[in-house]
Amino acid sequence: MSNARDAILAKLRAGDAAGEGPVSDFSVIYGKSWSREEKIARLESLMVAVNTEFHRTTEADWPALVARLLEKRAIPSLLIGTDNQLIERLQDEEGSPDLTIYDGRYEDRKAEVFEALAALTTTRGAIAETGSLILWPNEAEPRLLSLVPPLHIALLDADRIYDTLWWTLTEENWQDGMPTNVVLISGPSKTADIEQELTFGVHGPKELIVLVIDG
Amino acid sequence: MTGAEGCFRERAGTALKDTQLRANFRRAMDGLMDKRAEQFSDVNEWERLRGLGESIRRRALARLPDLLEQLERNCTANGISVHWAETVEQANETVLEILQRRGAKRVVKGKSMVSEEMHLNDYLGRHGITALEADLGEYIVQMAGETPSHLIMPAIHKNRGQIARLFKDNIENYDYTEDPVEMTAVARSQLRREFQDADAGLSGVNFAVAETGTLCLVENEGNGRMVTTVPPVHIAVTGIEKVVEKLEDVPPLLSLLTRSATGQPITTYFNMITSPRKEGERDGPEEVHLILLDNGRSRIHADAETRRTLQCIRCGACMNHCPVYTRVGGHAYGGVYPGPIGKILTPQIEGMRVFGDLPEASSLCNACVEVCPVRIPIAQVLVRLRDEAAGHCPRPTVKESGARKSVMEDLVWTGWKWMHRSPAAYRMMTGLLAKAGNLAPSGAPLLRQWTSARTKPRFAGKTLHQMVREKGLADE
Numbered sequence: 151m152s153n154a155r156d157a158i159l160a161k162l163r164a165g166d167a168a169g170e171g172p173v174s175d176f177s178v179i180y181g182k183s184w185s186r187e188e189k190i191a192r193l194e195s196l197m198v199a200v201n202t203e204f205h206r207t208t209e210a211d212w213p214a215l216v217a218r219l220l221e222k223r224a225i226p227s228l229l230i231g232t233d234n235q236l237i238e239r240l241q242d243e244e245g246s247p248d249l250t251i252y253d254g255r256y257e258d259r260k261a262e263v264f265e266a267l268a269a270l271t272t273t274r275g276a277i278a279e280t281g282s283l284i285l286w287p288n289e290a291e292p293r294l295l296s297l298v299p300p301l302h303i304a305l306l307d308a309d310r311i312y313d314t315l316w317w318t319l320t321e322e323n324w325q326d327g328m329p330t331n332v333v334l335i336s337g338p339s340k341t342a343d344i345e346q347e348l349t350f351g352v353h354g355p356k357e358l359i360v361l362v363i364d365g
Numbered sequence: 366m367t368g369a370e371g372c373f374r375e376r377a378g379t380a381l382k383d384t385q386l387r388a389n390f391r392r393a394m395d396g397l398m399d400k401r402a403e404q405f406s407d408v409n410e411w412e413r414l415r416g417l418g419e420s421i422r423r424r425a426l427a428r429l430p431d432l433l434e435q436l437e438r439n440c441t442a443n444g445i446s447v448h449w450a451e452t453v454e455q456a457n458e459t460v461l462e463i464l465q466r467r468g469a470k471r472v473v474k475g476k477s478m479v480s481e482e483m484h485l486n487d488y489l490g491r492h493g494i495t496a497l498e499a500d501l502g503e504y505i506v507q508m509a510g511e512t513p514s515h516l517i518m519p520a521i522h523k524n525r526g527q528i529a530r531l532f533k534d535n536i537e538n539y540d541y542t543e544d545p546v547e548m549t550a551v552a553r554s555q556l557r558r559e560f561q562d563a564d565a566g567l568s569g570v571n572f573a574v575a576e577t578g579t580l581c582l583v584e585n586e587g588n589g590r591m592v593t594t595v596p597p598v599h600i601a602v603t604g605i606e607k608v609v610e611k612l613e614d615v616p617p618l619l620s621l622l623t624r625s626a627t628g629q630p631i632t633t634y635f636n637m638i639t640s641p642r643k644e645g646e647r648d649g650p651e652e653v654h655l656i657l658l659d660n661g662r663s664r665i666h667a668d669a670e671t672r673r674t675l676q677c678i679r680c681g682a683c684m685n686h687c688p689v690y691t692r693v694g695g696h697a698y699g700g701v702y703p704g705p706i707g708k709i710l711t712p713q714i715e716g717m718r719v720f721g722d723l724p725e726a727s728s729l730c731n732a733c734v735e736v737c738p739v740r741i742p743i744a745q746v747l748v749r750l751r752d753e754a755a756g757h758c759p760r761p762t763v764k765e766s767g768a769r770k771s772v773m774e775d776l777v778w779t780g781w782k783w784m785h786r787s788p789a790a791y792r793m794m795t796g797l798l799a800k801a802g803n804l805a806p807s808g809a810p811l812l813r814q815w816t817s818a819r820t821k822p823r824f825a826g827k828t829l830h831q832m833v834r835e836k837g838l839a840d841e
Contacts, residue, residue, distance in 0.1 A: 155437075155449040158605065158659045162430040165667030171427030172420040178413035179617055196630065256595075256648035263648075264561060280620075280631035292647035293594050297587060316616040325612040328443075328577045330643055331594075334635040339587040342627070343502035343518060344545040345389075345525050346396055352501055352549050353556065354587025354634070 179316045182279055189278035189311040190362060196281025200337030201350050203359040206308075212361050213243035216303060219359060220247045220268060229266035229299055231291035236272070252292055263294050268301035275310035277318060282336040283360065284318065286329050293331055302355040304335070308364035373722045376697040377689075386522055390694050393521045397685040400628025401736070418621045419740040421614045422676040425606075429666060432575040432608045433657065439578025443640040445653045456658045457488045460567070460600055463654055464494055467598055469564030473556075475582070475589040476500040477569030478516060478679060479602045479658055481701045482714070485567075496567070499556050499588035501549065508535050514695030514703065516681040517626045522694050556588070566592030566650065570603035571678070572618060573655070576611045580655065582636040583622060585629075590636050599638070599650040605657050606666070606675040618678055621738035625680040661714040661764060668762040670749055674709050676739045683733035683743060689726055698723060705733035709746045717754050717768035724750035777811065795828040 184192060194204045207215050217240075220228060227248040230236060240246050250262055252269075271291050274284045283304055287293040296302050312318040315334070319325070324332075339354030350356055380386055405411040425432060437447045450456035460483075464472065472489065474480065474496055486496040486507070498507040502519035506512065508531050513519030520528065529543040536551060560566075568589055572581040580601050582589045593599045609615060623629045642649035665671050684690040684704025695703035700711030700720060708727060712720040724747045733743045752758040755774070756767030784790045802824035807816040815821075827835075 152449075154451045154455055154659075157451055158449055158657075158663055159430045159433065161659075161663035162433075162605075162666055165663075166669040166672070168423075168427035168669065168672070171424030174417055174420040174424065174614070175413075176417060176613070176617070178410060178417055200633070252647060254647065259647075260561060264557070282631055282635070289645045289647065292649075293590075294648050297590050297594065314616065315619070316613060319612055319616070325576050328579050328612075328637065328639040330638075330640045330646060330649060332637040332639075333590065334631065335633065336631050336635075337633050339585070340633055341501045341549060341586050343500070343505065343520055344528055344548060346393055346518070346521075347525075347545040349546050349549045352553055352586045352588070353499070353560075353591055 176316065179314060183313045183317075184278050186308075186311075189313070190308055190364070192278045193276055193281055193311055194362075197337060197358075197360060200281070200340070201358075202281075202337050203357065204362070205359070206362045206364055208365045209363055212305065212363055213239045213246065215361060216240065216270065217243050217245050217247060219303065221245065223268075223301070225267045225301065227267070228303075229263065229269040229295060231271065231295060233272070233290045236270070240270075252295060256292070256294060263298050266299040268303065269295040269299040270303045270305070271295050273304050273306045273310075275312055275318065276306050277312050277315050277334070279314040280334075280336060282315070282334040284312075285333045285335060287331055287333070288329065293333075296333070296335060297354050300351065300355055301357045301359070302335075302338075303359045303361065306360055306362050308362050373697060373699065373726050376699060377693040377726070380693040380697045385524070386694050387692060389522055389524055390691050393515075393518065394685050394691045397627065401625055401682060401685070402628075404624035404628050404630065414617060414621060415738050415740055417617045418678075418738050419676065421609060421618060422678070422739045423673075425609050425614070426666065426672055426675055428610065429605070429608065432610055433605060435575040436573055436578060436608050437657075439575065440655055441578075443578045444643075445578065445580075445640060445655055448654060448656045449659075450656055451659045453483045453658070453660055456483050456602065456656050456660075457485060459656055460485060460602070461489065461492055461494075463598065463600060463652075464489070464565055465492075467564060467652075469598065470494055471559070471563045472496045472565045472567050473499050473559050473563040473588075473592045473596065474503070475566070475568035475584065475592045476503055476519070477567065477602055478513075478701060479569055479604055480567065481512065482604075482660060483602065483658070485602075497556075497559055497563075499559070499592055500584075501552055501586060501588075504552055504556070505531065508532075512696070512701070515684065516679050516702070516704075516706075518681075522696065556591075560591045560595045563592075563596045565598040565600060566594075566596040567600045567602065568593055570601050570607050570655075571622065572615055573603060573608045574610075574612050574615060575608050578639060579612070580638045581615060581619075582634075582638070583619065583632050584636070585633040587634060590634055593636065593638055594649055597650055598652045598654070599641075600654045600656065601638075602656045602658060605659055605662050606677075618739075622678050622680050625682040625736065625738045664762065664764065665713045668760075671713060671746060671762060673741050674706075674713060674746055676741050677706055677710070678739055679706075680738060682736045682738065686732045686736050688728070688730060688732065698726075705743050705747075706741075709741075709743055709750060712750055712754075713763055715764075717750075717763060717765035721750075721754040721765070721769040724748075724754065773810075792828075792830065795830070798824050799826060799828050799831075 338358040341352040505520040514522040641653040690704040708723045753763040754769040756770035807821040
C-alpha cells in the first residue's frame with residue numbers, strides 16, 4: 151500500500167501550515183512527589199480501593215505468607231516463571247505449594263497456563279500517584295502469568311515505588327529501549343458494562359494480592 | 366455508508382419517546398459526571414493538565430506527517446508491520462489479506478471504534494471469517510446486532526433485564542439470572558475458550574508513540590491484553606491522528622483520558638506493545654501489524670480550524686455532559702461516533718449529505734467545551750460546520766460542503782438583513798406584524814417547525830417603538 155502511504159503523507163503536507171506546534175509545560179506532572187512512607191500508604195489506599203489485597207512483609211517472610219494465602223484459598227499449586235532464586239525461596243518454605251514452572255513456549259503449555267488457579271510474579275516497581283504496579287514481562291516471567299490465572303500475587307520492592315509514571319519513564323530512560331511489552335496493573339480485572347455495576351474478574355485475574363517487601 | 370435511517374430529527378423523536386432508554390442514559394450519565402468531577406476537584410491542576418494535554422495533541426497534529434513516518438520507521442525496526450489505508454475498503458482488504466495468508470477463521474477483538482468505522486465484522490463475515498467482540502459491552506451489543514451507543518460504555522443503553530434476555534436467547538444452557546456479577550462470570554467462561562481458539566486478535570490503539578514505535582492500549586477488563594497476547598497474530602487498527610511524538614507525552618494524556626472518561630485515576634491495565642514475541646520469549650503474538658487509516662482525516666487535517674477535531678482522545682466526557690446526548694442516546698446520531706464529538710467528526714468523515722444535520726443538534730451550550738480534556742473548540746467547529754452545510758463558508762473544505770443549502774432559507778435571511786438595515790422597511794414590517802401577524806396560521810411555512818412542539822408566539826398589538834413614542838420619549 152505504498153500508494154496509500156504517499157497519498158496520505160502528501161495530503162497532510164499540503165494542508166494549512168502549523169509550524170512546530172506549541173511547546174509543552176510538564177510542570178503540573180513533575181511537581182508531584184511524596185515521601186517513601188507516603189508513597190507506600192498512597193499506593194496501598196488506591197489499590198485497596200479497587201479490591202486489591204495488600205500486605206507489607208519482609209524479604210525473610212514473604213514465602214511463608216504466599217503459602218498461607220494459598221492455603222487459605224485451598225489452592226494447591228502456583229504457576230511461576232523460571233527465576234531460580236524465587237523458585238528456591240518458595241521450595242524451601244515449609245508447606246509451600248506445588249510449583250508449576252512456565253518454562254516452555256505458550257503453545258506447548260496452553261493447558262497449564264489456562265488451568266492454573268494462581269500465579270506469582272515480581273514487579274519492576276510501582277507508581278504512587280495512580281496506585282499501579284509496573285511489569286516488564288520477559289523470558290523468565292512471561293506475559294500471561296499476570297493475566298490468565300484467577301489469582302495474581304505480585305512481589306514489590308518498597309524501594310521501587312515512584313511518584314508518577316512520567317518520573318518513572320523519564321528517570322529510567324524508557325525511550326532508549328522499550329521491551330516487547332510493558333504493562334501497568336492497577337487492581338484485578340474489572341468491568342462496569344452492565345448498568346455501571348462494578349464487577350471484578352471479567353477477563354483477567356479476579357484477585358490481585360500485592361506483597362510489599364520492606365526490609 | 367450511513368447505517369442510519371431517516372434524519373437526526375426523526376431518530377431523536379423516536380428516542381425521546383422511549384422512557385426506558387431515557388432512564389438508562391440519565392442514570393449512567395449522572396454517575397459518570399459525578400465521578401469525573403471528583404477527579405478534577407483541584408481546578409488549578411485540571412486547567413494546567415488540560416493545557417498540557419492540548420499542547421501535546423496540537424504539537425502531534427502540527428508534525429503529523431513527520432511523526433507518522435517516524436512511527437513507521439520505529440515500528441518496522443521493532444518488527445511490527447505497518448500498513449497504510451486511505452479508505453475503509455483498503456483497511457478491510459489489508460486485514461483480510463493478513464488473515465487469509467495465515468488461514469485464519471476466527472478473530473477475537475478488543476474494543477476499537479476504528480473497526481466500527483470500518484464495519485469490519487460484517488466485512489469479515491462476508492468472507493467467511495468470524496469476528497467476536499471480547500469487551501463485555503461490545504459482546505452484548507454484538508449479540509443484539511446493534512452498534513455501540515457510547516464510546517466507553519457501548520451497552521449503556523441497555524438495562525440488566527434486557528441483557529439477561531439477550532444472554533438467554535444466545536447462550537446455550539444459560540441459567541437465567543439478571544445479576545451483573547453472574548452475567549459477567551458467564552461471559553468470562555464463554556470468552557476464555559474463544560481467546561485460546563482464536564487465530565488472530567484485533568485491537569484499536571489509544572496512543573501510538575512515534576519516538577519508540579510503541580502502541581498503547583487502555584482498558585479495565587483484560588480482554589485487550591488477551592487479544593494482543595494469546596493469539597498468534599495481533600492486528601492493531603488506528604486512525605492516523607492517534608500518534609504522539611514522545612513517550613513522555615503519554616502519561617498526561619493517559620491521566621486526562623481515564624479521569625475524564627470514567628473518573629478513575631487510571632484503568633486496571635495500561636498495555637504498551639513495542640514488538641512481536643522475540644526469540645526465547647514464551648508468549649505473545651508472532652506477528653504484529655499496525656494499520657494506519659486515513660478515511661477523511663487528512664482532509665480534516667488540511668484546515669487549521671477543522672484540524673482541532675483530531676485532537677480528540679476519545680474519552681467520551683463531551684457526551685456524558687451533553688444535554689442532548691443524555692436525552693436521545695447514542696443511536697440517534699446515526700453514525701459511529703455519537704454525542705458532541707460525533708456531531709463534528711461524523712459529518713466530516715462521512716460527508717454533509719447524510720450527516721449535515723448533526724451540527725444542528727446542539728444549543729451551543731458549551732458544556733462539552735468546558736469538560737474537553739484537550740480543549741477542542743467543539744462549539745466553534747459546530748458553527749463552522751453549519752456554515753459549511755448551508756453553503757455559506759468563505760473557504761469550504763468539508764466533504765459535500767453546501768449539501769444543505771436552502772434557497773428559501775437564504776431568501777429569508779437576505780430579507781431579514783435588508784429589513785434591519787432600512788429604518789423605513791423596519792417600521793413598515795413591524796407595524797404590519799403587530800396588526801396582522803397573529804392571523805398567520807400555526808401551520809404556516811417557517812412557523813410550522815417552531816409550533817410542532819411549542820405554542821405559537823403572539824405579537825403584541827403595538828410595536829416597542831410605538832409604545833415608547835406614546836410615553837413621550839424621543840424615538841430615534
